Amino acid sequence: MLIHPWDAPRDDTEWQQWLADHDFGQLAVNGLPGEPPHVQPLHFAYDHERGVVVTHLARPNPLWPALEADPQVVLSVVDDYVYVPGPWQAAQDVPPEHGTPTSFYTAVQLRCRAHVVDDPAEKAALLNRQVDHFQPRGGSARAAAGEAPYSRMLAGIRGLRLEVTDVRAKFKYANHRTDEVRDRIAAGLAARGGPGDARARDHLLRRQRA
Numbered sequence: 001m002l003i004h005p006w007d008a009p010r011d012d013t014e015w016q017q018w019l020a021d022h023d024f025g026q027l028a029v030n031g032l033p034g035e036p037p038h039v040q041p042l043h044f045a046y047d048h049e050r051g052v053v054v055t056h057l058a059r060p061n062p063l064w065p066a067l068e069a070d071p072q073v074v075l076s077v078v079d080d081y082v083y084v085p086g087p088w089q090a091a092q093d094v095p096p097e098h099g100t101p102t103s104f105y106t107a108v109q110l111r112c113r114a115h116v117v118d119d120p121a122e123k124a125a126l127l128n129r130q131v132d133h134f135q136p137r138g139g140s141a142r143a144a145a146g147e148a149p150y151s152r153m154l155a156g157i158r159g160l161r162l163e164v165t166d167v168r169a170k171f172k173y174a175n176h177r178t179d180e181v182r183d184r185i186a187a188g189l190a191a192r193g194g195p196g197d198a199r200a201r202d203h204l205l206r207r208q209r210a
Contacts, residue, residue, distance in 0.1 A: 001109060001168055006175040010210055015108050015169035016048045022108075023133065025077035027055075029063050029114075030070045038063035044075065044162075045133035046110075053112060053162035054126050064116075064158065071114040075162060081105035082200040084174075088188045092180055104173050104200045111166040117159030120145035126159040173204040182208050 009015045023045065029038040040063055044055040053075060057063070067073070082104050090099030117123055124143040127150070131140055143150045174182050182204060189201040 001107060001170060003168065003170045004176070007170045007172045009169045009171060010207075012167075014171070015167065018106055018169075019046055019048070019077065019108050022077050022079050025075050027063075028074045028076060029067050030072065032066050032069060035066070038066055043130070043134065045130045051164040053110065053164065054129050054160070055162070056117075056123070056126060056130070056157045056159045059156055059158055061158075067114055068116065073112050073114050073162065075110040075112060076107070077109075078105055078107045080196060080199040080203060082189065082194070082196045084185060085188070088185045089174070089177065089181060091178070102172075102174075104204070105170075106172075106203065107170045109168045110162070110164050111168075112162035112164050115161040115163065117161055120151070120154050123154050123157065123159045124150070126161070171203060171207060173200065173207055175207050179208070 024041070024043050027038075027040045027042055029040070031037050040057065040061070042055050042057065044053050046053045084102050084104055086099035086101040087096035088099065089102060090096045117126055121144075124145050127143040131143075141149055143154070145151055145154065174185055177185070186201050186204055189197040189204070
């Protein structure tokens with residue numbers, strides 16, 4: 001992923017706060033020789049203080065042999081994306097039709113070393129951590145090895161603990177444009193009011209103020 005200096009996060013807090021609200025991504029695993037990569041959509045729970053992601057997948061998932069052959073993976077999360085028409089981006093000294101269309105988005109890529117979790121008790125603990133993240137008010141029984149209602153289901157999954165070794169983050173919201181152009185883009189996003197426009201506009205204005 002190309003990251004221009006003006007698209008880079010201000011500090012680690014910026015991407016960590018964003019990722020705290022975005023917990024669905026795609027896990028990319030190198031394929032076995034002669035095979036393409038595996039790309040698996042999944043929910044996950046990320047603990048930035050420990051630098052660990054936890055998740056799980058079904059035991060029949062075809063990516064396991066490739067993951068065990070090469071545990072170096074990338075977890076990619078992309079959101080708050082919109083299409084920006086060319087006229088919105090045109091500089092003041094050129095005709096609107098000469099403006100360049102583009103995309104705005106936030107992307108965080110976590111490079112990780114994957115550790116497969118097969119011990120029933122460890123899998124139960126991992127599942128409970130995920131449920132605690134997604135259901136902080138509870139409502140579901142706790143998973144426990146050898147205990148109902150989920151113990152028989154534990155054999156059908158494998159846990160994943162992803163040790164984060166590197167982070168690449170990008171906030172692409174016209175930070176290299178002039179204030180006049182960014183104001184025009186913000187006004188266009190507000191007027192269009194399409195899916196994602198409000199959040200993209202918030203990022204643009206927040207980074208403009210910074």
